[in-house]
Amino acid sequence: MIPAGFEYHRPSDIASAVSILQEHGDEARVIAGGHSLIPMMKLRMADMGHLIDLQDIDALKGISLMGDTVTIGAMVTQHELITSATLANAVPIIKEAALLIADPQVRYVGTVGGNVANGDPGNDMPGLMQCLNASYELSGPDGTRTVAAREFYEAAYFTARDDEEILTRIHIPVPAAGTGYAYEKQKRKIGDYATAASAVMLRVVDGVCAEASIAMTNLADTPVFAEAASAALYGRALDDAAIGDAVSAAIEATDPVADNRGPVEFKKHVASVILRRAIDRAASRAS
Amino acid sequence: MNEQTLTPEQRAANLKGMGSSRKRVEDVRFTQGKGNYVDDIKLDGMLFGDFVRSPYAHARVVSINTEEAMKVPGVVAVLTAEDLAPLGLHWMPTLAGDKQMVLADGKVLFQGQEVAFVVAEDRYAAADAAELVEVDYEELPVVVDPFEALKSDVVLREDTVDENGNATEGAHGPRNHPNHIFTWEQGEKEATEAVLSEADVVAEEMVYYHRTHPCPLETCGSVASMDKVTGKLTLWGTFQAPHAIRTVVSLISGIAEHNIRVISPDIGGGFGNKVGAYAGYVCSVVASIVTGKPVKWVEDRMENLMSTAFARDYWMKGKIAATKDGKITGLWCHTTADHGGFDACADPTKFPAGFMNICTGSYDIPTAYLAVEGVYTNKAPGGVAYRCSFRVTEAAYFIERMIEVLAIKLNMDAAELRRINFIKKDQFPYQSALGWEYDSGDYHTAWDKALESVGYDKLRVEQAQQIEDFKAGKTRKLMGIGLTHFTEIVGAGPVKNCDILGLGMFDSCEIRIHPTGSAIARLGTISQGQGHATTFAQIIASEIGLPADDITLEEGDTDTAPYGLGTYGSRSTPVAGAATAMAARKIRAKAQMIAAYLLEVHDDDVEWDIDRFAVKGAPERFKTMKEIAFAAYNQAIPGLEPGLEAVSYYDPPNMTYPFGAYICVLDIDVDTGEADIRSFYALDDCGTRINPMIIEGQVHGGLTEALAIAMGQEIAYDEMGNVKTGTLMDFFIPTAWETPNYITDHTTTPSPHHPIGAKGVGESPNVGGVPCFSNAVHDAFRPFGLTQTHMPHDHWRIWKTANDLGLHG
Numbered sequence A: 001m002i003p004a005g006f007e008y009h010r011p012s013d014i015a016s017a018v019s020i021l022q023e024h025g026d027e028a029r030v031i032a033g034g035h036s037l038i039p040m041m042k043l044r045m046a047d048m049g050h051l052i053d054l055q056d057i058d059a060l061k062g063i064s065l066m067g068d069t070v071t072i073g074a075m076v077t078q079h080e081l082i083t084s085a086t087l088a089n090a091v092p093i094i095k096e097a098a099l100l101i102a103d104p105q106v107r108y109v110g111t112v113g114g115n116v117a118n119g120d121p122g123n124d125m126p127g128l129m130q131c132l133n134a135s136y137e138l139s140g141p142d143g144t145r146t147v148a149a150r151e152f153y154e155a156a157y158f159t160a161r162d163d164e165e166i167l168t169r170i171h172i173p174v175p176a177a178g179t180g181y182a183y184e185k186q187k188r189k190i191g192d193y194a195t196a197a198s199a200v201m202l203r204v205v206d207g208v209c210a211e212a213s214i215a216m217t218n219l220a221d222t223p224v225f226a227e228a229a230s231a232a233l234y235g236r237a238l239d240d241a242a243i244g245d246a247v248s249a250a251i252e253a254t255d256p257v258a259d260n261r262g263p264v265e266f267k268k269h270v271a272s273v274i275l276r277r278a279i280d281r282a283a284s285r286a287s
Numbered sequence B: 001m002n003e004q005t006l007t008p009e010q011r012a013a014n015l016k017g018m019g020s021s022r023k024r025v026e027d028v029r030f031t032q033g034k035g036n037y038v039d040d041i042k043l044d045g046m047l048f049g050d051f052v053r054s055p056y057a058h059a060r061v062v063s064i065n066t067e068e069a070m071k072v073p074g075v076v077a078v079l080t081a082e083d084l085a086p087l088g089l090h091w092m093p094t095l096a097g098d099k100q101m102v103l104a105d106g107k108v109l110f111q112g113q114e115v116a117f118v119v120a121e122d123r124y125a126a127a128d129a130a131e132l133v134e135v136d137y138e139e140l141p142v143v144v145d146p147f148e149a150l151k152s153d154v155v156l157r158e159d160t161v162d163e164n165g166n167a168t169e170g171a172h173g174p175r176n177h178p179n180h181i182f183t184w185e186q187g188e189k190e191a192t193e194a195v196l197s198e199a200d201v202v203a204e205e206m207v208y209y210h211r212t213h214p215c216p217l218e219t220c221g222s223v224a225s226m227d228k229v230t231g232k233l234t235l236w237g238t239f240q241a242p243h244a245i246r247t248v249v250s251l252i253s254g255i256a257e258h259n260i261r262v263i264s265p266d267i268g269g270g271f272g273n274k275v276g277a278y279a280g281y282v283c284s285v286v287a288s289i290v291t292g293k294p295v296k297w298v299e300d301r302m303e304n305l306m307s308t309a310f311a312r313d314y315w316m317k318g319k320i321a322a323t324k325d326g327k328i329t330g331l332w333c334h335t336t337a338d339h340g341g342f343d344a345c346a347d348p349t350k351f352p353a354g355f356m357n358i359c360t361g362s363y364d365i366p367t368a369y370l371a372v373e374g375v376y377t378n379k380a381p382g383g384v385a386y387r388c389s390f391r392v393t394e395a396a397y398f399i400e401r402m403i404e405v406l407a408i409k410l411n412m413d414a415a416e417l418r419r420i421n422f423i424k425k426d427q428f429p430y431q432s433a434l435g436w437e438y439d440s441g442d443y444h445t446a447w448d449k450a451l452e453s454v455g456y457d458k459l460r461v462e463q464a465q466q467i468e469d470f471k472a473g474k475t476r477k478l479m480g481i482g483l484t485h486f487t488e489i490v491g492a493g494p495v496k497n498c499d500i501l502g503l504g505m506f507d508s509c510e511i512r513i514h515p516t517g518s519a520i521a522r523l524g525t526i527s528q529g530q531g532h533a534t535t536f537a538q539i540i541a542s543e544i545g546l547p548a549d550d551i552t553l554e555e556g557d558t559d560t561a562p563y564g565l566g567t568y569g570s571r572s573t574p575v576a577g578a579a580t581a582m583a584a585r586k587i588r589a590k591a592q593m594i595a596a597y598l599l600e601v602h603d604d605d606v607e608w609d610i611d612r613f614a615v616k617g618a619p620e621r622f623k624t625m626k627e628i629a630f631a632a633y634n635q636a637i638p639g640l641e642p643g644l645e646a647v648s649y650y651d652p653p654n655m656t657y658p659f660g661a662y663i664c665v666l667d668i669d670v671d672t673g674e675a676d677i678r679s680f681y682a683l684d685d686c687g688t689r690i691n692p693m694i695i696e697g698q699v700h701g702g703l704t705e706a707l708a709i710a711m712g713q714e715i716a717y718d719e720m721g722n723v724k725t726g727t728l729m730d731f732f733i734p735t736a737w738e739t740p741n742y743i744t745d746h747t748t749t750p751s752p753h754h755p756i757g758a759k760g761v762g763e764s765p766n767v768g769g770v771p772c773f774s775n776a777v778h779d780a781f782r783p784f785g786l787t788q789t790h791m792p793h794d795h796w797r798i799w800k801t802a803n804d805l806g807l808h809g
C-alpha cells in the first residue's frame, strides 16, 4: 500500500494548474481531497508522474447564491456541503445526500469537485447533480465551457472532461419553492458506497405531479438519470400505480453488476424499494 | 489520617484491589499517542523488507528474476527460497505439526503467498522494487472447496505424498488422501449412532461457520537486529507468545537461546492473529543476519487480511437426538475443517481441532461423538482462535444452532428446551461425554435472570403480534429473538495434556517488592489491549496489601520476564493470574515471618488483615506491608534471607469454564435485508471479577466483534482462489454507528481450583455473541419455515432468505 513516486505541484491559480496539466499530458493528475485518488495510487492502480494539488487555488472555493442559481466551488469539501446555511435553504437535498457519503473523516477532506469529476459510479454526488440538473464549469487551455451533469458521464471513470481541463464550479438551478426531495441510500455500513441510492425531486400542484426528477447511484457504470421514471409520474396523482410505474421504469434503466454487496437481482430489488421510499418521502415534503 | 484511623473499608479501597473498577493505567499512554508499537521502533541504519506475493492461488513458480529489482536505488537484497535453503529456512515448522514455506519453494498454494523478500533502505524503494521482481508462474488447477479437495486428484502438497502419490503419515496420524491432513475423533461413535437410531426425534443440519479474520488494528510486523559483534539477535515483534517465539527462533535458526532476545512491545490487538509464526518474522531475521543491519517488516492491511492467519472455516454436520419431550440423548458431529495450504492452526499439540470437543456446550448430553477432518485447500493458512480458546467459538456456534434446530423439530420454545437440558448446579464438577471436566457452573440461575431481565415472555407476545401484522400486510418488518447459553473452556492448560511445540502451557509471574513498599511484577504473558498492567496489579494488591497504583507490571521482554506461553485462549487470568496470586502468596508468607520477628511474636501469632499483619487478639499491634518491605531490606533477620521477591510457575490443575446467557432482539427489514439490533443483553459468569469496568469493556469489544462476524465479516474467495474481501471496504468492521448499546450483567460462580476463583472473560462475548446474533436472525424467519442458513447475515443473504421463503410476494 505504498504509492509509486511522483512530482508534487501546488499552483495557486487555475491557469497555472491548467498549464502544468498541459505540459505533462496524461502523466499528470489533479488532486483535490485525495480520498478517491490516493487509495488508487496506494494500490498502484493509478500511477502518474505529476500530481497537481488544487488546495491553494482560492477561485475553486466557496458557495454562493446568485438569482436562481447556486454555485459551488470544486474544492468545497463534502463537510461544507453539510454545514452551509445557503445550501440548507436553497437546495436541502444536498445536505441529506452528503450526510450519507462515507464518514466524517472522509467528508472533512473529500471535495464535491473530486466527487463529481472522479467518474466512479459509486460516488453519490453525480446522480444527485443529475437529479438537480446541475452543470459543471470546466477550464482548460481553450478557455471555459459548461457541460450538463446529465451529459457528463460516459462510462466508469470516463467523463466529458478533457485531460487538460479542470472542473472549477458546479451550477445548480434552485428548485422551485415547495419542491419535495429525498435522498435514500442503502449501504452495508458507515463508510461504504451504495448498494443502491436514489435522488428524487418532485413538485405537486393540485394533487398531481407537476415536475419530477429521479436519478440513481451505483446501479450502472454511470449514474442513472431515469427520465422515463420522471415521465411516469408527471401529470398523475402520486398513487400506488403511478409510483409503481415510475419504479419499474427506473429499474429498467439500471444495469448493476454483482459484487460483494450482492447479485444483480438483489440490487435491483433493493433499488426499487429505496426508490419507492424516496418518492414517498419526497411526496410527503412537497407542498 | 494515618493507618490507625482508617477504617478497614478505607484501607481496602486504597489498595484498588480485586473488585475495584480501577481505571486502566495503560490508557494514559494509549490515548495520547504515546504507545510504542513495532512500527514505532526506529534503529540506526534500519532497512525495510517488503514481499513479492503470489497473484495466483495455485501455481508452479518456474523462475524468479530479481535483476531489475536490484537496480532500484536503495535496494540491498532480494531474498528467495533459494537464498534461504542453505540455512534450512525456506520452510518453517507450524504450530500444528505441519511445515510451511517461508518463501515459495517451487510453487504457491494460496493467493498472497510470500514469494520473494525485497530489502531496501526505505519502504518506498522496497515497494518499487517488489513490483519489478519478475516471477514466471505456471498456473495449476485451484481447489477452494474442502469437500472437493478430498475427492480431487489435484495434489496440493507434493511434499506430503510418497513416490507412489500416496499421502504419508501426518503429525496427527494416518491420512487417507493427499489433501487430507488429519481426522480427530472424540467420544463414542457406535454408542452415539445407537442413540440416534433409537431416538424419538433426531434433528440434522449442516452448520457452517464461515472463514473470517481477527483483523487487529495493528497488523503483524517485526524488527530484527543481529549484532554481529556480540552474536546477539534482538527481535521485536507482534508476538502474543514472545517466549515461545524465542524458543522457536532458536530451534530453527540454530542461534543459542541465550543469544536471542524477543520483545513484544505494545501490541495493538491480537485476537489470535499474532500467535503464529509468519514468513515476515523469519525473513526479517535472515535479512538482518545477511546484511548485518536491523530489518523491519510490517505488513499492510491487505496483506494482513489475505496472508496472516484467518479464523474458523468449519463445516459442522450435526445430528442431535432427543426424547419427544425434549431431553437430549445424544449428539453427533462431523466437521470438515478447511485449513488452507498449510496446517498452521494454533492449537495445543494434542488437539488438532482445538477444544472443539466442548461442543456439548452447557447441556447434559450423555452420549456424544465428534470427528474433525482437516483438509488442505488453496487458501491462506491459519485457523487461529479469533478471540476464543481454540475452536471454542465454532463449538459454541454449533451447539447453539443445533439446540435451535432441535427446538424447531420439537416445536418447542428454545429457552425452555435449553432449561430442561442444562447441566445442573449439583452436577459440577461435571464430566462431559467428550472428555472434559467442567469446574463449576450455575446455568439455571443465570438463564432465569437473563430471561427475566429482558422480559422474555413479553417479547414473545410482541413477536407473535408482529408476525400477525406482517401476515396482514401491516408491516414489512420481522422481529427476531436470539438466545444463547454458552460454556467456554479456557485457560490452557494443564501441562499433562497441553503443550505447544512441546512447551508445557504453564505460566509465570515474578514479583519484586522494593524497599519503600512499591513493586514490580513480570509475567510470561503479554497484553494486547486486555489491560494486564491494571488487573494483575489488582490481584497483587489484594494478596499483599500494597496499593495497585504502586505496582508496575512488565511483560513481553524475554530477557527480563519469566518464561511463559503468552496471551491467547483467555489463558492470562486463569494461568498467569493464578501464578500472580501464588507468587504474591509466597511474598506474604515471608512477610509474615518478618512481621512476627518485628512484633516479637511467633509466626503463627500474627494474622493477615488487608494490608498488614497484626498480632492475633491485639489488632493495634501490627506491621503494614510497607513497613515489612523496608524491614526486608534493612534488618538482619535471623534465619531469613534479605529481600522480598518471589516467582511462581503455575501449572493449572484444570481448565476454567466461563459461561454466559445472551439475548438479542433485532428487527429485520424483509425487503432490503437490513437488520437493526434493538437490544443486546449479556450476562457473563467469569467467576471472581477482578475489575468490573475492564470486564464490561472486554464484553463490549467482544460483542462488537461478534456482531461483525455474524452480520457481515468474512474472508471470501472466488472459484479461482482470489480473495474477494481484502480491504476494509468489504471486510466488515463495525463503526460506532453500527454498534448497538449493550446491557451487561453477571452472576458469579468462582472456579473452585483457581487460587482467586477467576475464569477469564475476554473471549466470552465473541464466543457467545456470534450464535446469539445469528440465532436472532434465524428466529425472525422461524415462523416462515427457516431451519438453517449460513452466516454472515449481511443484507443480501438475509434478503435471499426472505426471498427463498417467498416473503417478497
Ligand SMILES: Cc1cc2nc3c(=O)[nH]c(=O)nc-3n(C[C@H](O)[C@H](O)[C@H](O)COP(=O)(O)OP(=O)(O)OC[C@H]3O[C@@H](n4cnc5c(N)ncnc54)[C@H](O)[C@@H]3O)c2cc1C
Binding pocket: A029, A030, A031, A032, A033, A034, A035, A036, A037, A038, A039, A054, A074, A075, A078, A100, A101, A102, A103, A106, A109, A110, A111, A112, A113, A114, A115, A117, A118, A122, A123, A124, A125, A165, A166, A167, A168, A191, A192, A193, A194
Ligand atoms: C472510506 C471511503 C468511503 C467513501 N464513501 C463514499 C460514499 O459513500 N459516497 C461517495 O460519493 N464517495 C465516497 N468516497 C469517496 C469520497 O467522497 C472522495 O472524497 C471523492 O470521491 C473524491 O473527492 P476528492 O476531493 O477526495 O478527490 P480526489 O481523490 O483528489 O480526486 C478524485 C479524482 O477526481 C479528479 N479531480 C478531483 N478534483 C478535480 C477537479 N476539480 N477537476 C478535475 N478533476 C478533478 C482527480 O484527478 C481524481 O482522478 C469514499 C471514500 C473513502 C476513502
